[in-house]
Amino acid sequence: MDNAILFKNVSHVYQENTPLEFHALEDVSLKIKSGAFVSIIGKTGSGKSTLIKHINALLKPTSGSVTIGDKKITSHTNNKHLKPLRQKIGMVFQFPEQQLFAETVEEDIAFGPSNFGVTGDELNDTVMHAANLVHLDHDLLKKSPFDLSGGQKRRVAIAGVLAMNPEILVLDEPTAGLDLEGQQYILDLIRRLNREENMTIVLVSHQMDDVAKYSDRVVVMSGGKVVKKCYPDELFTDVNFLNKYDLQVPETVKITKDLADKGVTLDKLSLDADELINGIINKLRNEDKDE
């Protein structure tokens, strides 16, 4: 698979040459393959948000370069002609329901694609497709987005991004402030988009359970630097590392460890709750047989 996103020695400085100068990113190099599900984790202020804003050139690197597909962005890149790039990348910011503005849900979802020149029947189809992806009731399409519930609003906002038909979907804490059901819903949606629509997913999250369960790769950031790039099981078994960077230990890992302390070692570490349950059941069955 080819690279969807390539960061090469990217640094970003806010308000350079003032006393308020702030180095948000320092020498970040990163490769994200197309079709991957990558999670970016780290404390607040570690540079995650700055990093993802480079993916669709909302921010440009102070030094270094970002390559998306065949488009290379450096500090000299002109702000014009960024539209094709922005169309390829769907950005779901924190609390994306804040960006809703149109009179009806339908119009709001259509806003993105129509900005990229989609019209007529094609626009209609696109809106319907996006609404279906997030399982939005068709009755809601004619309603005002401000009359919906929190979870519905968020789905509408995400549909508005998906309607652009992006190749890469970047999400900044998409589940923040939702109830458990809403969270599950959004995460399953993201997994579906990754597996069925083959979208590259970049997820920023503080929920280690979700990161452990869903992602193929994890990038850990601290103080504007990438401190670790690895597979989730590699990261979450290293409890010392997690503690060092104030990262939660996922429940599945905790349970596995508690069991091991009590003398029950499972065959392998499962980061998914269902898998873990199956692992424990198998273990119990085998022990029954042994006796």
Next chain:
Amino acid sequence: MNNFIFGRYLPGNSLIHKMNPAAKMLIAFAYIIMVFFANNLITYIVMAATVLLFVLLSKCSFGYFIKGLMPMLWVIIFTVMIQVFFGSGGHVYFSWGIVKLTSYGILNAIVLTIRFMLIIAMSTVLTLTTSPLEISQGISALLKPLKRFNFPVETFSLMISISLRFVPTLTDETKLIMDAQRSRGVDFGDGGLIKRVKAFVPLLIPLFVSAFKHADDLSIAMEARGYQTNRERSHFHTFKWKPNDFVCMLLILVMAIVIFIYRS
């Protein structure tokens, strides 16, 4: 927007920083009025020397004052151009239709530039050394006498401090929503006038919605903490009048007297 130094607070520990905000505002206000009384070389030199003294005392580097001028540069250039080309009186150097280049016009332009620079420099001293919170407390201290005439001073000063308090919040939200809509293909500042105005609808509506929501939340939070209108509130930081304040105000008074003596 990041380069917009004019109106930004720089924390510091200088003599000017420590002054009573009410005194600073009085001084800045008096100074700005005096700028319009100055009308010859000596008086302008006195004015410039005074502001220079305040700049030095504030210990803020000159770069900030230069940067503070930048956003106003176009306003200055525009007004100067109008003065230069449409001013009348005095010796006419050049004339074409209504456009005239006259000695008075040029003189007026120079005077205007100097006045602009002096006013901006002085107000930059004020805004660089006074935090928004201090400014609102300064305003409320200065308005206190109006209480006699049933003017709701407490409410008014709270209003000011709330508005100032929410400027950064709303700025951040504006940036966030702009980023979100940019990601959905909006080009702010591109295309014709109508297209540009239209581009602001997806920015302004969410911003209004969130401003109302903030107002709602804030009023509930204030009520929950027992806020009542027009009751005397105590402040965590209180400002006393210190010798420094009187010295600086005396300085401005002396400057004013000198200007009234030497103005022609």
